[in-house]
Amino acid sequence: MSLYVAAFGFGLVIAAVIAIAAVGFTMQFAVTNMLNLAYGQVMITSAFVAYAVNSAGVNIWICLLVAAVSGSILSVLLNRFLYAPFQRKGIPLVGMVIVSVAVSLVLSNILLAIAGPDNVSYLQSSGPTYSLGSFQLTAAEIGIIAISIVLMIGIHVILVYTRLGRAMRATAANASLARNSGVPTVRIVDIVWLITGGLCGVAGAVTSMNSGSFTVADGSSLIITVLAAAVVGGAGQPYGAMLGALIIGEVTSLSAAAISPEYEQVAAFGLLIAVLIFRPRGILARVGVGSSPK
Amino acid sequence: MSYYLVTIAVYFAVDAMACVALNLQFGVAGVINFGFILFQATGAYVAAVLSLPKDTAHNGFQQYVLGLHLPFPYPWLAAILVSGLLALPIGLVVLRRLRNDLQAISLIVTSVIATLIVTNSTPFLNGAAGVALVPAPFAGHMSPTGTPYEWLYIGVAFACAVLVLLFATRLTYSPYGRTLRAIRENEDAAGALGKHVYARKVVIFVVGGALGGLSGAVLVGYIGFWAPSAWLYPETIILVAAIIVGGRGNHLGAVLGALLVPLGFEEVTRFIPQFGTSGLTPAIEWVVIGSLILGFLWFRPRGVIPETRRVFGPTRDG
Numbered sequence: 001m002s003l004y005v006a007a008f009g010f011g012l013v014i015a016a017v018i019a020i021a022a023v024g025f026t027m028q029f030a031v032t033n034m035l036n037l038a039y040g041q042v043m044i045t046s047a048f049v050a051y052a053v054n055s056a057g058v059n060i061w062i063c064l065l066v067a068a069v070s071g072s073i074l075s076v077l078l079n080r081f082l083y084a085p086f087q088r089k090g091i092p093l094v095g096m097v098i099v100s101v102a103v104s105l106v107l108s109n110i111l112l113a114i115a116g117p118d119n120v121s122y123l124q125s126s127g128p129t130y131s132l133g134s135f136q137l138t139a140a141e142i143g144i145i146a147i148s149i150v151l152m153i154g155i156h157v158i159l160v161y162t163r164l165g166r167a168m169r170a171t172a173a174n175a176s177l178a179r180n181s182g183v184p185t186v187r188i189v190d191i192v193w194l195i196t197g198g199l200c201g202v203a204g205a206v207t208s209m210n211s212g213s214f215t216v217a218d219g220s221s222l223i224i225t226v227l228a229a230a231v232v233g234g235a236g237q238p239y240g241a242m243l244g245a246l247i248i249g250e251v252t253s254l255s256a257a258a259i260s261p262e263y264e265q266v267a268a269f270g271l272l273i274a275v276l277i278f279r280p281r282g283i284l285a286r287v288g289v290g291s292s293p294k
Numbered sequence: 295m296s297y298y299l300v301t302i303a304v305y306f307a308v309d310a311m312a313c314v315a316l317n318l319q320f321g322v323a324g325v326i327n328f329g330f331i332l333f334q335a336t337g338a339y340v341a342a343v344l345s346l347p348k349d350t351a352h353n354g355f356q357q358y359v360l361g362l363h364l365p366f367p368y369p370w371l372a373a374i375l376v377s378g379l380l381a382l383p384i385g386l387v388v389l390r391r392l393r394n395d396l397q398a399i400s401l402i403v404t405s406v407i408a409t410l411i412v413t414n415s416t417p418f419l420n421g422a423a424g425v426a427l428v429p430a431p432f433a434g435h436m437s438p439t440g441t442p443y444e445w446l447y448i449g450v451a452f453a454c455a456v457l458v459l460l461f462a463t464r465l466t467y468s469p470y471g472r473t474l475r476a477i478r479e480n481e482d483a484a485g486a487l488g489k490h491v492y493a494r495k496v497v498i499f500v501v502g503g504a505l506g507g508l509s510g511a512v513l514v515g516y517i518g519f520w521a522p523s524a525w526l527y528p529e530t531i532i533l534v535a536a537i538i539v540g541g542r543g544n545h546l547g548a549v550l551g552a553l554l555v556p557l558g559f560e561e562v563t564r565f566i567p568q569f570g571t572s573g574l575t576p577a578i579e580w581v582v583i584g585s586l587i588l589g590f591l592w593f594r595p596r597g598v599i600p601e602t603r604r605v606f607g608p609t610r611d612g
Contacts, residue, residue, distance in 0.1 A: 034395075037399070082588070094326050097398045097399065098587065102584040104584075106581050112577040113577040262410075265410055269406070
């Protein structure tokens with residue numbers, strides 16, 4: 001039993017990490033209507049930028065900020081110079097998936113050429129361990145969960161209580177109607193890439209903090225976990241992504257404890273496939289709400 | 295004839311088959327099968343375990359299921375059949391009511407899950423190490439080493455490729471193929487004209503999967519070895535790149551793409567002197583493949599040999 005309590009604790013940390021990434025991913029999808037498969041590579045690239053700064057002796061928590069900034073810059077550039085021009089050209093949605101796959105190949109291999117294939121890890125101390133029975137977390141893990149909660153609340157406040165958030169939701173619901181109503185949609189889309197890129201960067205760095213060591217090749221498995229969380233909760237819905245992250249985090253962690261760590265990803269993906277079969281619009285989807293079928 | 299050139303010839307036949315099969319799905323019907331490599335892998339594994347003897351042979355240094363030690367045509371036919379059968383449930387689930395881009399992504403995920411399962415369950419297909427020592431298919435008729443055998447294998451591989459190409463071309467220009475193109479261009483319109491979009495897509499998914507299985511069987515019969523590292527999901531992206539470069543919807547274009555991208559890149563880079571760290575050349579190779587996809591989509595989205603646009607000509611009686 002204590003094994004499962006401990007696994008539940010690990011699951012919470014994983015969920016906190018995935019939530020940051022999945023909310024960013026799903027907001028990109030909601031506002032720009034494209035599935036950015038290069039997201040995992042932007043995450044890992046930001047993690048490596050943070051690593052470069054961290055190796056120079058800067059504290060890891062400050063490096064998270066660096067990762068956020070680099071994720072933002074990279075995402076805005078990607079959108080400005082690749083995704084937006086291709087979308088203006090009238091490439092269909094599936095074509096955009098191919099574009100983003102190509103981008104992720106280019107990005108990850110440029111990073112590979114620069115950073116090399118080796119495993120690296122941050123200079124960090126995980127601090128004292130706090131335990132409650134067999135439920136135990138290190139100070140660093142509590143820090144990660146706290147960051148995640150603060151970011152989630154921040155996103156909620158922006159989306160619900162600000163003009164910017166309202167403009168974002170309007171653009172997501174119907175971009176041309178929003179534009180006709182005076183919402184500067186091009187600028188809104190840029191801001192969305194800026195914000196979600198920041199989330200993506202932070203997520204990349206905290207994932208790498210949490211997993212101890214990381215390598216360039218991690219980008220492609222990260223994107224699949226993020227996708228799973230976003231789709232399970234309902235693609236394009238930030239609150240769904242938070243719920244999806246919690247589910248995927250706990251499923252991977254508990255199944256690793258129950259079956260074997262090799263199958264933790266299989267369990268999460270199996271869940272994803274089941275959701276795609278039975279509730280293709282996600283657990284939180286309401287009938288008649290959400291993105292249009294085409 | 296040197297071993298190297300034979301290898302290139304067999305690889306070309308295999309890549310051409312795979313590209314034509316994927317082109318039927320992606321180019322003609324508009325179904326982006328990002329998990330295509332899974333079906334090639336299935337064909338290869340099926341052909342391998344059916345032609346291998348029981349896994350207790352060779353002192354049991356590898357583990358796998360079956361091991362029926364069947365003679366030549368049966369493992370290949372079974373490879374076609376099983377890959378097609380595997381495509382059926384996947385197609386039924388994925389193609390049903392998902393948006394097109396979500397379909398593409400579900401197929402990537404399926405391919406990744408399959409890799410994870412095969413890698414982690416060693417008794418099934420010998421895990422990450424893969425199955426080796428697959429017998430040469432025509433070893434019963436002549437010695438599997440030496441020039442005559444190599445020519446025979448090239449001949450068989452090319453015959454398979456030509457058959458696949460002819461089959462795909464006939465299918466594409468049949469009324470069924472016309473329906474597929476209509477679905478690709480506008481799914482709703484095709485549905486409104488009474489075409490059963492879902493059924494047509496599932497059928498082409500199964501047909502493409504079966505042809506992919508054949509390509510895997512031909513490949514494993516030659517190299518005699520198959521492991522998860524040979525069918526990671528980026529391999530599908532190479533094939534997609536080949537089709538985009540060659541010309542979507544045009545099977546000759548797909549063959550040309552097979553010649554340019556998988557073959558061209560893997561072989562040309564062999565002659566570039568090694569520089570930098572050991573992983574640098576493959577990394578640059580991938581950057582080029584990614585840039586190739588982006589460049590073609592931007593500058594020449596219809597590929598080197600564009601699909602011929604079919605229009606109704608003026609009828610004789612006006």
